[in-house]
Amino acid sequence: MSRAPFRPRAVYRHWTPVATQWADNDAYGHVNNAVHYRWFDTAVNGWLIGRGLLDVTSGDPIGLVVETGCRYAAPLTYPEPAEVGLSVEEVGRSSVRFLLGVFAPEAERAAAEGFFVHVYVRRADRRPVPVPDAWRAALAEIAA
């Protein structure tokens, strides 16, 4: 298990507010660990769409998830909201590794910290393609 301390709010460049849902709380009364990964997907794709890079229905390339991970330090609980910080850790030839931090609204320390690796592929055959230059320029703006 990774022992690195969680990164502070200052490392994140883009924020996505997330509303918790009644059914996010599991039998122990807190947001289930799989929900965080739904938020990661939502934050990464939301930023890509918002920047005009990703077009889910007809654009090229599209992003497929090849690796994700998350460490959990503190529970979150519906109905309390949360917010997800996003920044870019590394841009490869065809892939991007994003860093994500989940925070309770006023909290300085992250409740959870994760990563999310996208590989960009051609829609038609889902073969990896180089990250387009316009994407690289935008991704550089949210570098960690």
Place this chain on the structure above:
Amino acid sequence: MSRAPFRPRAVYRHWTPVATQWADNDAYGHVNNAVHYRWFDTAVNGWLIGRGLLDVTSGDPIGLVVETGCRYAAPLTYPEPAEVGLSVEEVGRSSVRFLLGVFAPEAERAAAEGFFVHVYVRRADRRPVPVPDAWRAALAEIAA
């Protein structure tokens, strides 16, 4: 299938903004129909908690769902947000029937309209109890 026209925004007394998630979109590219029911639960319990009536971990009574339904008129799509209107249609001895409308942000017409029937039960044995007077007073404030 019910043919009644969907009710307008004006019938709703409490609003819950909902953020759509990447994984809410199903294989046809729109928010899956079961997601609306997650929002209904979230809106009803959120209002009850926010009004200080429902205490999920230790209060009494708690609300169990005995019937729900929804009609769908228009698709919703991540990453567009939505909002859920809530009002009370009927208060019985132990049960409350809530009306719920799902709207795209600027839309006048509901994308979906549903209902949600809670029965209030004692936590310990989950037997129905009368809706407490304090709850009735609050519920009356959001009558449809």
Place this chain on the structure above:
Amino acid sequence: MSRAPFRPRAVYRHWTPVATQWADNDAYGHVNNAVHYRWFDTAVNGWLIGRGLLDVTSGDPIGLVVETGCRYAAPLTYPEPAEVGLSVEEVGRSSVRFLLGVFAPEAERAAAEGFFVHVYVRRADRRPVPVPDAWRAALAEIAA
């Protein structure tokens, strides 16, 4: 709220086993009410695909959900499995109303009973089309 008694196992013509998941249990320790609707979708589309009628990625028509509903009589709890009975209540010009019953493995009485109305539409413009004859013949075989 509908008072009709729940229909018996004998009314259902096709069965789909469902595995409950850890995160299906909500804060009250039972399968959340919205999960049943995920099972309905899974049972209806699974039957349509299994019969060679629906082709999700490229066939025509596709089915859009226009109305659903469910009444709940008894809780279900992970890790116990369940099974969903399916039959057809009514076939219209473009729509089909399915009946669904959720049962614990050995139970005679349904834990929940619901319905699910599909409208069949052309993939390209999502306009309703008549239910194809081959579909009608198959649907007749699982009439309630």
Place this chain on the structure above:
Amino acid sequence: MSRAPFRPRAVYRHWTPVATQWADNDAYGHVNNAVHYRWFDTAVNGWLIGRGLLDVTSGDPIGLVVETGCRYAAPLTYPEPAEVGLSVEEVGRSSVRFLLGVFAPEAERAAAEGFFVHVYVRRADRRPVPVPDAWRAALAEIAA
């Protein structure tokens, strides 16, 4: 990103069949990456409950998730089922690291491989406790 090859079926000691659901498929037509984590939770807790170790509603200790991760090699698609292999990689003082492999029914190669770290805590105050001896003996039986 980790480059280690995925482990073969033979490394897994316990298998959980999983049924995919209509709504598991996301806008790209395959099971969303967060769903795998729902299966991990289901497989780990299901094994613990099945062995009589974990009692979700009243037993002690309970398991909290402190870290998870997953690498994805191949898509899975509803309505195809899958199966999740489980084994134990490491038992610490209060924690257990499980290895999980997701396989299509006949596939030799895993579609995804992940891990799941539980810390066992006292129910009342959620402070870590040593993994009980009876748990250690059972966990040793499914060592990777």
